[in-house]
Amino acid sequence: MSSIHTNTAAMTALKSLQMTNAALESTQKNISTGYRVSDASDNAAYWSIATTMRSDNKALSTVEDALGLGAAKVDVAYTAMNSAIDVVDEIKTKLVAAKEPGVDRAKIQSEIEALQGQMTSIAESASFSGENWLNFNDDTGTSKSVVASFNRSASGSVSVGTISIDISDVKLFGNDGAGTPVDNGMLNKSYTTANGDATPVNVTYTIATLDITAANVDDTVIDGMLSNVETTLEDMTTAAADLGASKSRIDMQTEFIGNLMDSISSGIGKLVDADMTEESTKLQALQTQQQLGIQALSMANSGSQSLLSLFR
Secondary structure: OOOOOOOHHHHHHHHHHHHHHHHHHHHHHHHHHOEOOOOOOOOHHHHHHHHHHHHHHHHHHHHHHHHHHHHHHHHHHHHHHHHHHHHHHHHHHHHHHHOOOOOOHHHHHHHHHHHHHHHHHHHHHOEEOOEEOOEEEHHHOOEEEEEEEEEEOOOOOEEEEEEEEEOOOOOOEEEOOOOOEOOOOOOOOOEEEEOOOOOOOEEEEOOOOOOOOOOOOOHHHHHHHHHHHHHHHHHHHHHHHHHHHHHHHHHHHHHHHHHHHHHHHHHHHHHHEOOHHHHHHHHHHHHHHHHHHHHHHHHHHHHHHHHHHHHO
16 A cells, blocks of 8 residues: 555665664764773673773873882992992902001001092982982881782772882991981991900991001901901892892882783773774675665655656
8 A cells, every 4th residue: 555644665764774874873983982882881891891990000000100119219229239339348458458567557548538438428329219228317217118019809999019128238327317327237337356465455446437547456456347347248248139139029020010001901902992994894884785775765755756647
């Protein structure tokens, strides 16, 4: 039955064209944004997961920055410690030279004092971001924490992990907070050595203040100085090794965080990224369907016009 009120063919063609246009609009949106899930309405579950993981990735980026800051602090301390070891090693050679009969100890002492000044300079300048691990007050604290991870549990709770570095055995110089040296740094630790006279006299000194020209200093005292300098060198070498181990751990954690961020980004992409090859193919097909739909609607609408010929 032909009717001028109800054009079933046109209604069907129009419905098909509307569906094609909706699919075409969705495909164009995917191509323009690069996402197949860009809004919660596209896929609520995937959108929620992707949004949460993007937020976690931003937190991990901050962790990566914190690790870089921690690595820089360790690098500064390690570099300064190595330089201080070289200086103390030089002091040891000067003490050995002072054992030579007839040597001018006053000139050697001048060299030692220059080296002692260099040690102080190294320790005081080993500062990064306001922190100095080689020269600090007693009340500064000896445990340093470096932010190392951002964790999310299965229940959704989050936490921040840290790497702790004990710098109590790294300190070269220490003071009581008022600038007075205290006996807790490797280079201002007090030593007492008795000379070899008939009535031995104790000589008290630190590596930073030893004086081979003092009245009570003889070969026996210099031997004691050498022994204590060697002990200090061993302690400094251990401290440098500890700093190196901390730096190695920070570097490994930094590499892990970088790889973790890449993996999370890849996982997010698998959930919400659009396959541009697929979308472009789909776009061409939908554009063809749209053109055919328009032609079909035009043909369906022209059918009612043919009824006029029956009344001519």
